[in-house]
Amino acid sequence: MIKQVVDFILGLGASVMLPIIMTILGLVLGQGFKKSFRAGLTIGIGFVGIGLVIDLLMNSLGPAAKSMVEAWGLKFDILDVGWPIGAAISFGTVVAPLMIVVGLVLNIVLVSVNFTKTINVDIWNYWHFIFAASVTYYAYHNMFLALLVGAVVIAITLKLADWTAPVVEHHFGMPGVSLAHAETVNFAPITYALNKIQDKIPGLNKVNASPEALSRRFGIFGEPVMMGLILGILIGLLGKYDLKGILTLGVQMSAVLVLMPRMVALLMEGLIPISEGAREFISKRFPGKNVYIGLDAAIVIGNPANMAVALLMVPITILLAVILPYNRMLPFADLAVLPFTVVWAVAASRGNIIRGLINSICTVAIVLFLATNLAPLATTMGKAVGFQFPEGASQISGIDLGSHVIPWIIVRLLDPTNPMFFAAIGAAILYALLWLWVRNDIRKQYAKEMGLETESAQNTSAAR
Secondary structure (H helix, E strand, O other), X not given: OHHHHHHHHHHHOHHHHHHHHHHHHHHHOOOOHHHHHXXXXXXXXXXXXXXXXXXXXXXXXXXXXXXXXXXXXOOOOEEEOOHHHHHHHHHOOOOXXXXXXXXXXXXXXXXXXXXXXXXXXXXXXXXXXXXXXXXXXXXXXXXXXXXXXXXXXXXXXXXXXXXXXXXXXXXOOOOOEEEOOHHHHOOHHHHHXXXXXXXXXXXHHHOOOOHHHHHHHHHHHHOHHHHHHHHHHHHHHHOOXXXXXXXXXXXXXXXXXXXXXXXXXXXXXXXXHHHHHHHHHHHHHOOOOXXXXXXXXXXXXXXXXXXXXXXXXXXXXXXXXXXXXXXXXXXXXXXXXXXXXXXXXXXXXXXXXXXXXXXHHHHHHHHHHHHHHHHHHHXXXXXXXXXXXXXXXXXXXXXXXXXXXXXXXXXXXOOOOOOOHHHHXXXXXXXXXXXXXXXXXXXXXXXXXXXXXXHHHHHHHHHO
């Protein structure tokens, strides 16, 4: 019964369920039916628009990336099958229905006890939490342990979403929103630590390579429309496309960089009334408390700096796969989701493309290691749900699957006999120390936008 209900809801998709969820939320917040329904429907339309642009990205960049791999004659024993297969396998496991219920209930409990401010309505991406729980289940055949791991991953992800919410508001321009995307936001402490190191490197710490700065310096060639065209043409050339294919890909990538921000603006048009209503509702009943609406990271990937770095990372990711000695996975289907993978690599630098590229290279190096290491468990999961393996693929994994840093650490910590046990201990300690080291960096980075500089000045004046 639970599985049938879950399957029905998931089958409706974000574009249908979000208007329903947001209309109900608006009514609860006292916004009235007309205002709530209009806001919810506008959000749904925005997601349809974002989905169309993402489809354009996947359908154009995906084949180009595959062509590049084939043109270079690369072969590995682990195949990147892509996030849709990873999601389908995760939702197909026995853990999925229970994990969705646990996730929803846990989120409500954690908000009510002030552990988190994020109300995660992005249930379609619960598959990341389900993946963490499912990997645990097939590794240890213990349902309770699997659900516990999934719950821990949810709790940590919600805290990360809270911590990075000011970035979503002030860098991406989305107040009242956080990104509880487990496999993206778990990189934030790492990339903020990298950015902090870069702040201390002479020369690099003076380089301003934001899209705005590039536009001022290079004119039209620094604008998103031209960056998309140039990078699309570059990928087409590397994929050995013919002239028509090269030019078509260039225009398609240019279209993605132009259209995505406009679709996000439409979504925000609907989200702002709900967000403001939530703030008013909470401030009246719980003075001093704030809440965020947790959404899909898809709403921010169209940021010009993010897309520019993501397109540059397509050939770089293939190169890294070749030269990194521990990698056994052929980057393939998930090359088109690199805009998601590098979101926090670029955001940590406030859109500095050069720093974002450095951070992204480090991010992808970690992803390739995790994807290779998790391949046996991903393969076991695939076989358990009856996934039809592509011909010649002995094991499966993916860039998206390899982006689950926190689940990997927890799963490996549970087995002292695994060769990765001590590596996981080191990774857990390092991750915690990095997060502790940069815990105040976001507030410092956006002090002006958050009014903290004024507040600090007032406190200083009062002390005098």
